[in-house]
Amino acid sequence: MVVFADGSTVVGSKGAFQAKxxxxxxxxxxxxxxxxxxxxxxxxxxxxxxxADNCIIKELKDYCFGNTNLKELTLPEVEVxxxxxxxxxxxxxxxxxxxxxxxxxxxxxxxxxxxxxxxxYS
Numbered sequence: 001m002v003v004f005a006d007g008s009t010v011v012g013s014k015g016a017f018q019a020k021x022x023x024x025x026x027x028x029x030x031x032x033x034x035x036x037x038x039x040x041x042x043x044x045x046x047x048x049x050x051x052a053d054n055c056i057i058k059e060l061k062d063y064c065f066g067n068t069n070l071k072e073l074t075l076p077e078v079e080v081x082x083x084x085x086x087x088x089x090x091x092x093x094x095x096x097x098x099x100x101x102x103x104x105x106x107x108x109x110x111x112x113x114x115x116x117x118x119x120x121y122s
Contacts, residue, residue: 002017002022004028008033009032012039012040014041022040022045025040026049026052027055033055040064041063042066046068047070051076056077059078059081063083063087065086073092083108084112095119
């Protein structure tokens with residue numbers, strides 16, 4: 001398990017957390033969290049990510065959670081989402097805090113192009 005402390009702002013870099021045994025990640029409170037591109041890409045044991053109730057995500061960069069085994073994830077507000085953030089996360093049910101017609105314009109049009117995950121709009 002990896003826990004990011006309250007106040008974390010920029011997390012990772014390409015391949016920073018590709019550990020095949022990493023199962024859970026917890027993000028504490030943040031006023032503008034950025035998760036770099038491919039930070040958790042290929043962490044095949046990763047099944048759970050938890051964001052603190054008061055975690056604001058500024059940006060999820062390209063493929064940052066790609067090829068993981070996430071099962072359920074509820075995102076807080078996210079200002080910017082890059083390309084295929086959940087690439088090949090076929091078992092994931094993702095809940096986002098926007099309606100299907102209210103996704104922010106700052107989200108990449110290809111954030112879920114191949115319908116890699118099931119999306120629940122709330």
